[in-house]
Amino acid sequence: MRIWPSIAAAVLLAATLSACQPAAPQIAEIPYAPDSGNLFVRCGSLIDGLSDEVLQDRMVVIRDGRVAAIVDGSAEVRPGMTLFDLSDKTCLPGLINMHVHLLERGADAVDYGVYFRNDAEVFHARVLEAAAQALLTGFTTVRNVGDYFPAPIVFGRNEIAAGRALGPRIQTGGPFLTIPGGGGAVPAVDYDAADTPAAAQLGIAQGADEFRQKALHAVAEGADFLKVIASGAVFAFGTEPGAPEMTQAEIEAVVAVAHEAGIKVTAHVHSAQSGRDAILAGVDSLEHASLLTDDVIELAAERGVAFSMDIYNGSYTDTVGRELGYPEEILRRNTETTEAQRVVFEKAYARGVPIVYGTDAAVHPHDMSGWQFATMVERGMQPMDAIKSATSLAAVHMGWSDDVGAIEIGRFGDLVAVDGDPLADMLLMRDIKVVVKGGLVFRNQD
Numbered sequence: 001m002r003i004w005p006s007i008a009a010a011v012l013l014a015a016t017l018s019a020c021q022p023a024a025p026q027i028a029e030i031p032y033a034p035d036s037g038n039l040f041v042r043c044g045s046l047i048d049g050l051s052d053e054v055l056q057d058r059m060v061v062i063r064d065g066r067v068a069a070i071v072d073g074s075a076e077v078r079p080g081m082t083l084f085d086l087s088d089k090t091c092l093p094g095l096i097n098m099h100v101h102l103l104e105r106g107a108d109a110v111d112y113g114v115y116f117r118n119d120a121e122v123f124h125a126r127v128l129e130a131a132a133q134a135l136l137t138g139f140t141t142v143r144n145v146g147d148y149f150p151a152p153i154v155f156g157r158n159e160i161a162a163g164r165a166l167g168p169r170i171q172t173g174g175p176f177l178t179i180p181g182g183g184g185a186v187p188a189v190d191y192d193a194a195d196t197p198a199a200a201q202l203g204i205a206q207g208a209d210e211f212r213q214k215a216l217h218a219v220a221e222g223a224d225f226l227k228v229i230a231s232g233a234v235f236a237f238g239t240e241p242g243a244p245e246m247t248q249a250e251i252e253a254v255v256a257v258a259h260e261a262g263i264k265v266t267a268h269v270h271s272a273q274s275g276r277d278a279i280l281a282g283v284d285s286l287e288h289a290s291l292l293t294d295d296v297i298e299l300a301a302e303r304g305v306a307f308s309m310d311i312y313n314g315s316y317t318d319t320v321g322r323e324l325g326y327p328e329e330i331l332r333r334n335t336e337t338t339e340a341q342r343v344v345f346e347k348a349y350a351r352g353v354p355i356v357y358g359t360d361a362a363v364h365p366h367d368m369s370g371w372q373f374a375t376m377v378e379r380g381m382q383p384m385d386a387i388k389s390a391t392s393l394a395a396v397h398m399g400w401s402d403d404v405g406a407i408e409i410g411r412f413g414d415l416v417a418v419d420g421d422p423l424a425d426m427l428l429m430r431d432i433k434v435v436v437k438g439g440l441v442f443r444n445q446d
């Protein structure tokens, strides 16, 4: 009998609370309606990705997934809206990683067999696991710059866009466009190259005509941009990291297809020669960009060709890779390219080459993509420029600056938050506490 009055009192109390206090945010669960969030986010400090200033106490109003207003932090929360109180945190735009491989793992260097077994279920699970890790560590947008198998990435991109899986907004580059046995071919260590599945050979070509055909096919299969392996990879066998693999004419053939389709081309480059060839062929950006000479840096600056440089990875590979028993050849090649790449980074930044944030996620685990910020600042980059490289500047080079890369009216309500001031301590970027994408909360950790 005594239970009734207490339940009535609790119901009455709840009704009173909901009438005068906004609801607390819920973590979005799968399946979810993408970009459907309506949220008032109160930020103690706000780095918007565009301004050099840090704003204090702002309310970011997100309606139907997009930023509708940015007002004073004390603004009244409208009835029925949810308040997300981050007044003890610094908000930043959702981060962008311009260089990920969602299907691959650095530890594959110990055994590439997973690619020869070609199991769609395993591939889909890998892609979705990596995508979830990317999102929950703050990367609300990523560029998948090619993979041995392109279809699982298109699958993941579409599942996430439909709200059936957790992950960032994805642009994918289709298969690696590479010469036979080149840096983008599945390494056949301990396996017979003849057993390489056909689905892993979609981007292998030789001569401008063949590259044109493969590029057209990649576009038809849903690639959002194209990726060429201009010169050999560090994580490959039997090729030298700096040795040019594709000719300028072959790269030009790919660029022509991409630009006809209104999409961009990025080139994997590890040497001055292939960097020059790629820039002269008209690519939009270079990845790695190690071993470049001053004249090639100059050429990139003149033409506004962006670099995405994975300057943290050398440290990761040298420590963890050694523990995992990576082959000696890969460890040696890593040592040879790491410091050289960091020196090019310093020179390119000083010369004004646009540097976009790209970590080659897969070489390191997908939840460590925030670790590179500190390395970039250690090597001379201004902290605010490091933030912009992973937000507004990256968005420009993806062609997505209407939608992502800044906390600005009209763009998606994508934001992250950290404890403290990341401009004073870039290590905070390794520990993102809050992730909001399209106004929906995916991480909220105190």
Ligand SMILES: [Zn+2]
Pocket (backbone or CB within 6 Å): 099, 101, 145, 360
């Ligand atoms: Zn890569």
